[in-house]
Amino acid sequence: xxxxxxxxxxxxxxxxxxxxxxxxxxxxxxxxxxxxxxxxxxxxxxxxxxxxxxxxxxxxxxxxxxxxxxxxxxxxxxxxxxxxxxxxxxxxxxxxxxxxxxxxxxx
Numbered sequence: 001x002x003x004x005x006x007x008x009x010x011x012x013x014x015x016x017x018x019x020x021x022x023x024x025x026x027x028x029x030x031x032x033x034x035x036x037x038x039x040x041x042x043x044x045x046x047x048x049x050x051x052x053x054x055x056x057x058x059x060x061x062x063x064x065x066x067x068x069x070x071x072x073x074x075x076x077x078x079x080x081x082x083x084x085x086x087x088x089x090x091x092x093x094x095x096x097x098x099x100x101x102x103x104x105x106x107x
Contacts, residue, residue: 051102052106
């Protein structure tokens with residue numbers, strides 16, 4: 001599958017974009033770029049800061065939707081090819097992978 005938006009297929013390959021995922025993957029893993037994440041949650045966010053945060057009612061956040069339904073999709077990379085990707089839990093991101101995500105373009 002790779003690090004690609006499930007809806008529009010934007011990916012981390014040329015030029016690469018930040019992706020979000022549902023806090024609870026009850027319907028299976030779905031990765032969403034900023035545009036698709038806003039549509040999925042029915043929210044209007046004019047612009048993201050470079051680090052992936054935006055102004056919310058409670059200050060700046062990197063989550064999208066009511067109650068932070070979508071969180072940054074920060075992959076845990078495995079060394080064995082057949083293991084693929086898994087993703088860090090909300091607020092459990094080590095600083096290095098989180099910095100990698102923050103540096104990706106937002107759109």
